[in-house]
Amino acid sequence: MHRLFSFNCNCPCYRARPRLRFQLQLVFLVLVSLVRISTIIFCMVIRHHITTKSLAVVVGISFFFLLLNSLLHYYHYREWWHYKPNFVRLEQKIILCNTTLSTKHKRDLPYPLLGNMRTSKHGDKLCTNKPCTNRELEHILVFHLDDHQPQPRWSELKRLNPSADTYIGFHRTSAHAAASVAHSYMHSSIKPPQMLGFGIYFARSIENTLGKARFKGAIMAAKIRMGNVKEVTLNELNIVRNTDERHPEFDTVYYNHKEDHRDQFCVYDEKQVLKWIIVVDQLHDDKFSDNEMDSEFDDTKCYCI
Ligand SMILES: [Zn+2]
Ligand SMILES: [Zn+2]
Structure with a gap:
């Protein structure tokens, strides 16, 4: 009982909410x-x-x-919400030019916090708002993931809100690349063929980056400043392909795919990427097998205590 009242219980509702749990513990x-x-x-x-x-x-x-006891709570909170993955089995050795994290790197999230790990038990559920307008990067990954309903298309968003300038994009990459991005910045793809030109690529919906398979490597969710947007359709791709000549007239190329959930966009300048969070998959992060964070909630017997 004491565990319950000191918010130290293993209630499934805390699984996805390490920060809330810590705040409650502080109040207590x-x-x-x-x-x-x-x-x-x-x-x-x-x-x-x-x-x-x-x-x-x-x-x-x-x-x-x-x-x-409070120090223990604090440690626990840091472990989950200021998570540091322990990279293993990387494609290449990471050589970091910079040991400090990029200021745009908001956080790493441990993969058990991802939306597909929600157990649907007592409080550990996906977000049920339809449509959900919460654009916090953490919220999208922790409480939606696969079921994420993307923002309206860029053109639609602009019509609804002409002053809109930021957009959420998703980016799949290797664990190795994610590890180096966290310490530097997102790099443009400049090796042809590049369908939307030389820049940094994002998908509008997370589903589109994941495909049907479970994710491999790392996923990034990012907030992006769109600037001047050049919208293109399938038969206009040849004006933007394999070039960045459209820059600086335009900052972003947005591709309106005929299936709208498959829209992609490409930003020319890494400065347009405002912040991101990264999740590394199970294969490339062995922190959980290391320190038993993984089994932390397994001993939960009757709901909370
Ligand atoms: Zn509970
Ligand atoms: Zn939501």
């Missing part, structure tokens, strides 16, 4: 501290009474354990 910590402090003050106020004095000492000591 503050409340408990207040109760203990007032107990101590109360005991000290009643003078010349040895029992209350020793009670004050006991409560004081229990503060120490409370502190230890």
Whole structure:
């Protein structure tokens, strides 16, 4: 019971919400501290009474354990929400020119947080808003993934909201490339053939980057500044293919595919990529087999406790 009330339980509703859990734990910590402090003050106020004095000492000591407990909570929260993958089996050795992470690299998410890992048990469910307008990158990957309903097409979005300038895009890459991007920036594809020209490619829907298979390597969800957009259809592709001559007249080429969920776009300048989050697949990240994070929720018996 104590685990439940200190938000330390293994309730499935925390599986996907490490940050919420930590916030609740903090609130709980503050409340408990207040109760203990007032107990101590109360005991000290009643003078010349040895029992209350020793009670004050006991409560004081229990503060120490409370502190230890909070450090543990904090560690747990860091592990999940400020996750660092442990890369293995990379296609090439990573040679990083820079050891610090890019400021655009918002976070890595551990793959068990991905939408396809939601168990549908008690609180551990996918988002049920239809249509969902939450464009937080974490929300999309954790509570949607495959079922993600993409934003309206760029042209439609502009019609609904003429001041719109940012868009969400998805990018599949190798674990090796993702590891190096996290420390630098997203690189343009400049080796022909490049259907939409030389730039950085994104898909409008996550489903389109994944295909039907489970994802391999890494996926990135990114927020992109679109700038001036050149929209093209199938028979206009030859004006943009294998060139970046359209830049700087245009910043982005948006391809209206005849099946609209297969739209893609290509941005010419890496500066247009504002931020991203990365998820590395199970094969290339062995952090979970390493430190038992994977089995953390397996011992959950009756729902929470
Ligand atoms: Zn619960
Ligand atoms: Zn949603």
